[in-house]
Amino acid sequence: MDYDIELTVNGVKYKTRAPASFTLIQLLRDKLHLTGTKEGCGIGECGACNVLLDGKLVNSCVVLGVEANGAEIRTIEGEANGEELSDLQQAFIKHHALQCGFCTPGMLMSARDLLNRTANPTDEEIVEAIAANLCRCTGYVTIVDAIREVADAKSKGGAK
Amino acid sequence: MSVPYKSDKHQYVGGNGERLDAIDKVTGAAVYAHEMVVPGMLYGRIKVSPYAHARIKRVDTSKAEKVEGVRAILTGATLDMILGLYMCDRHILGRDVVRYQGEQVAAVAAETEFAARRACELIEIEYEPLPAVFDPEEALADDAVRVHPDLHTYNHMRGVFFPQAHTNIAHHQKIRKGDIEAGFAQADQIFEHRFTNPPVAHAPIETHVTIAQALPGRRAHIITSAQSPFTVRNLFAIAFGMPHNNVRVQIPYVGGGFGGKAGIHLEPLAYCLSRQAGGRPVKITATREEEFNVLPSRQGLKTIIKTGVKNDGRITALKVKYMWDAGAYADYGVNIGRAAATSGAGPYVVDNCWIDSLVVYTNKLYGTAFRGFGHLEVLWGVERNLDRIAHALGLNPYEIRQKNVLRTGTTTITGEKITANHGRPDICLEKVAKDIGFEDRTKAPTTGPLPKGKVRGKGIALLQKSPAMPVFTSCSAFIKFNEDASVNVLISGVDYGQGTYSSLANIVAQELSIPREKVNVVYDCDTATQPYDWQTVASRFQVMGGNACIDACHDCIAQIKQVAAQVLRAPEHELICEDERVFVRHTPDQGLSYRELAIGYTYPNGNSIGGPINGRGKYIAQGLTHLDPETGQGKAALDWTYGAHGMEIELDTETGEIEVIKIASAFDVGQIIHEGMCRTQVQGGVVQGLGSALFEGFRFDERGRMLNPSFVDYKIPTAKDVPREMTQHFVETPQLDGPFGARGVGEHPMISIPSAMGNAIFDATGVDIIDLPLSSENVYMALKGARKTRES
Numbered sequence: 034m035d036y037d038i039e040l041t042v043n044g045v046k047y048k049t050r051a052p053a054s055f056t057l058i059q060l061l062r063d064k065l066h067l068t069g070t071k072e073g074c075g076i077g078e079c080g081a082c083n084v085l086l087d088g089k090l091v092n093s094c095v096v097l098g099v100e101a102n103g104a105e106i107r108t109i110e111g112e113a114n115g116e117e118l119s120d121l122q123q124a125f126i127k128h129h130a131l132q133c134g135f136c137t138p139g140m141l142m143s144a145r146d147l148l149n150r151t152a153n154p155t156d157e158e159i160v161e162a163i164a165a166n167l168c169r170c171t172g173y174v175t176i177v178d179a180i181r182e183v184a185d186a187k188s189k190g191g192a193k
Numbered sequence: 194m195s196v197p198y199k200s201d202k203h204q205y206v207g208g209n210g211e212r213l214d215a216i217d218k219v220t221g222a223a224v225y226a227h228e229m230v231v232p233g234m235l236y237g238r239i240k241v242s243p244y245a246h247a248r249i250k251r252v253d254t255s256k257a258e259k260v261e262g263v264r265a266i267l268t269g270a271t272l273d274m275i276l277g278l279y280m281c282d283r284h285i286l287g288r289d290v291v292r293y294q295g296e297q298v299a300a301v302a303a304e305t306e307f308a309a310r311r312a313c314e315l316i317e318i319e320y321e322p323l324p325a326v327f328d329p330e331e332a333l334a335d336d337a338v339r340v341h342p343d344l345h346t347y348n349h350m351r352g353v354f355f356p357q358a359h360t361n362i363a364h365h366q367k368i369r370k371g372d373i374e375a376g377f378a379q380a381d382q383i384f385e386h387r388f389t390n391p392p393v394a395h396a397p398i399e400t401h402v403t404i405a406q407a408l409p410g411r412r413a414h415i416i417t418s419a420q421s422p423f424t425v426r427n428l429f430a431i432a433f434g435m436p437h438n439n440v441r442v443q444i445p446y447v448g449g450g451f452g453g454k455a456g457i458h459l460e461p462l463a464y465c466l467s468r469q470a471g472g473r474p475v476k477i478t479a480t481r482e483e484e485f486n487v488l489p490s491r492q493g494l495k496t497i498i499k500t501g502v503k504n505d506g507r508i509t510a511l512k513v514k515y516m517w518d519a520g521a522y523a524d525y526g527v528n529i530g531r532a533a534a535t536s537g538a539g540p541y542v543v544d545n546c547w548i549d550s551l552v553v554y555t556n557k558l559y560g561t562a563f564r565g566f567g568h569l570e571v572l573w574g575v576e577r578n579l580d581r582i583a584h585a586l587g588l589n590p591y592e593i594r595q596k597n598v599l600r601t602g603t604t605t606i607t608g609e610k611i612t613a614n615h616g617r618p619d620i621c622l623e624k625v626a627k628d629i630g631f632e633d634r635t636k637a638p639t640t641g642p643l644p645k646g647k648v649r650g651k652g653i654a655l656l657q658k659s660p661a662m663p664v665f666t667s668c669s670a671f672i673k674f675n676e677d678a679s680v681n682v683l684i685s686g687v688d689y690g691q692g693t694y695s696s697l698a699n700i701v702a703q704e705l706s707i708p709r710e711k712v713n714v715v716y717d718c719d720t721a722t723q724p725y726d727w728q729t730v731a732s733r734f735q736v737m738g739g740n741a742c743i744d745a746c747h748d749c750i751a752q753i754k755q756v757a758a759q760v761l762r763a764p765e766h767e768l769i770c771e772d773e774r775v776f777v778r779h780t781p782d783q784g785l786s787y788r789e790l791a792i793g794y795t796y797p798n799g800n801s802i803g804g805p806i807n808g809r810g811k812y813i814a815q816g817l818t819h820l821d822p823e824t825g826q827g828k829a830a831l832d833w834t835y836g837a838h839g840m841e842i843e844l845d846t847e848t849g850e851i852e853v854i855k856i857a858s859a860f861d862v863g864q865i866i867h868e869g870m871c872r873t874q875v876q877g878g879v880v881q882g883l884g885s886a887l888f889e890g891f892r893f894d895e896r897g898r899m900l901n902p903s904f905v906d907y908k909i910p911t912a913k914d915v916p917r918e919m920t921q922h923f924v925e926t927p928q929l930d931g932p933f934g935a936r937g938v939g940e941h942p943m944i945s946i947p948s949a950m951g952n953a954i955f956d957a958t959g960v961d962i963i964d965l966p967l968s969s970e971n972v973y974m975a976l977k978g979a980r981k982t983r984e985s
């Protein structure tokens with residue numbers, strides 16, 4: 034049976050209908066055509082599908098679409114401000130913090146969540162924040178470097 | 194006559210510019226096959242065998258046919274095409290007999306994913322289980338179950354691969370050099386050691402996905418997450434008896450491959466479903482579980498090494514038996530058994546060498562290419578073996594390697610002469626040993642009570658690899674000038690994350706002397722429009738693609754000069770192309786911008802000459818030979834990349850847990866083309882190697898069922914598993930026929946990581962571990978066993 038679902042994704046309001054069995058990632062990709070969010074395992078183990086649901090980081094493959102009714106979602110498509118890349122996106126590019134790119138959207142959402150929660154994260158907190166995001170290419174080093182650079186810039190900015 | 198030129202402005206080789214794919218990938222704009230939809234598309238699902246070895250007695254699809262939305266159902270009985278690159282041993286769907294748990298036996302295409310899955314569940318298949326064999330050594334026994342009783346009838350690449358009739362041996366690669374018996378007779382001591390590697394998953398974060406459409410007029414259109422568009426096309430065209438130009442293979446962004454997407458996989462099945470469904474396109478997306486236990490993995494390996502040495506550590510003879518656990522199908526595996534055998538003594542001088550590399554069928558998931566193509570497995574044994582011998586002889590592991598390592602003037606085990614431009618494993622070893630302070634290692638005793646608490650150890654290991662490829666492997670590139678004198682580079686090696694396109698951009702920008710921002714290496718590969726390349730495997734793309742791009746740049750420059758010579762009224766050999774201009778050498782102000790020539794030059798009166806500049810370049814491997822079938826002698830290597838790792842670990846003797854303190858890595862890359870791509874390939878490869886070292890490996894129950902086909906039970910490294918410190922060193926001994934002197938380095942970083950760790954464990958505890966992975970459990974059990982014998 035299909036349900037009406039209303040939700041806001043990256044500031045845009047959507048009305049859609051989906052079966053109760055639809056996961057949030059299916060809703061985002063198949064109904065709203067926001068395909069930046071990737072599915073790597075479908076059981077909440079790899080983090081490729083991470084999005085922010087009402088400000089909370091979730092694996093969108095293990096959240097039902099109907100649970101997102103009335104919610105505010107942030108996905109990778111909302112990370113840049115129009116053509117202007119976010120601080121994290123710029124840092125990921127600068128540090129080559131991506132290779133195949135399939136884990137990158139989820140990785141960026143985890144990093145964004147960390148920076149939302151923590152003004153000046155330690156290296157351990159950065160590693161902890163992305164520990165549930167599997168990347169088979171980079172070895173994580175450049176990703177941690179990129180996040181640290183943004184975190185440092187933010188904390189310096191805050192100290193002024 | 195060409196005129197040498199050098200502009201300071203557009204020097205990019207060795208530089209560290211942005212990845213060409215970065216902006217697409219950080220914004221979510223990158224399109225992978227996963228999100229592609231073709232009008233009218235159906236969804237395909239597969240049904241797999243629950244048995245490791247069984248006869249298919251009855252298939253009943255009647256219930257499945259009644260599911261609403263089902264448009265096609267296929268079973269093995271309906272398809273008779275046989276797939277194979279080197280060894281034609283696999284049907285598209287299991288036919289009559291299934292040979293591993295997870296083998297595809299039936300497939301459905303339906304209007305929705307849900308309907309396809311439901312219909313698959315309703316297909317009834319009755320099996321008669323058969324006795325099975327799971328261990329390659331047991332599979333060699335005379336009375337072992339035959340995985341392929343009709344092996345002697347299979348078509349295969351003759352003269353290169355040698356299946357043994359009425360056995361489970363899909364290929365027997367022999368290396369014979371010198372006089373093995375005389376070599377052992379010269380030895381002061383002889384050692385024999387055994388080692389094992391389990392089969393391992395590639396685990397790209399993007400699973401395999403394919404969309405295929407059977408078009409009218411016996412044509413096919415395939416969109417797929419593959420590494421090698423032309424190999425997919427070639428194998429597909431052969432399997433279906435189609436002209437190659439009727440088959441179009443398109444590859445958008447690919448989410449990682451590591452060898453697992455090198456061959457042909459779901460494409461033929463999706464096409465057959467499409468044909469059955471009246472030509473509607475069919476998309477098959479592998480689930481993560483299917484990625485683990487349906488699609489092929491890295492082969493397991495059992496190694497027995499017998500080594501003759503002088504008391505000073507010099508190797509006099511090496512006799513090795515490699516038993517590859519190919520699994521149920523050995524199409525790609527046969528070439529791994531071949532290639533790894535040519536590297537089977539490591540980067541050492543072994544004048545008397547005897548290798549039997551046996552690729553053995555078993556009733557398990559089948560193997561395929563995996564980053565390093567057998568070398569991580571082979572060097573696990575070779576490099577651990579040397580440390581054990583060094584210890585027994587009272588020698589330093591560093592010295593025994595330096596004493597035997599390949600140097601200028603020596604020959605490899607296949608008879609290739611090492612020249613001054615082959616690269617320097619000795620320097621790589623020196624760099625990593627120095628970096629980790631190998632002199633100050635622990636040197637734990639091998640007798641008496643075991644150390645307690647947390648202990649530190651250091652290990653080193655060498656590595657080498659050359660591309661494994663046919664002697665005629667070739668590559669081509671087109672460079673198209675745009676109106677503004679920017680260029681699009683068309684090439685058919687796929688950049689599935691390794692960053693080769695970003696390196697090629699450095700090469701093209703420098704060769705044409707234009708800003709790097711003006712070079713677009715096009716990410717969508719399409720066999721209909723792009724020039725031929727063999728495969729994106731074996732760390733050969735930057736070398737061969739780089740050379741093809743340089744050739745295409747030269748073609749562009751020649752075209753530019755030809756037109757400019759008329760306009761400038763100067764001979765071509767007096768012209769210089771530099772900083773986006775062509776000008777007369779003696780009077781630099783007399784020149785034209787590339788932009789004035791890019792699509793044709795127009796004189797002030799309106800007359801026009803020239804036309805669009807489109808460069809064409811190609812490269813074919815130089816001087817390779819077939820290997821002698823009896824001795825393995827010949828030249829199979831385009832280039833050898835040598836390297837070394839040094840590792841320091843801390844091991845908790847109470848739990849077996851290992852923390853990696855530091856890994857130092859060094860490679861002789863010939864010439865760094867792109868600093869960032871080089872460095873990040875090493876970082877990523879080293880951590881992937883840590884997975885193989887620390888915890889990766891498939892586990893099967895006694896009936897051959899895979900026990901860990903998920904990220905819950907099969908762990909790959911996370912950010913928490915990264916060593917405290919990693920360093921990368923690059924040696925640059927130019928490869929004379931490489932682009933700017935470069936060699937490949939994509940696969941190498943993960944090779945010998947387990948070896949260095951095994952050696953570090955030995956240094957820390959005096960305990961030898963011969964089986965991978967070096968998981969806490971396995972290390973703990975090994976220490977427990979050693980404690981029992983050493984402390985009783």
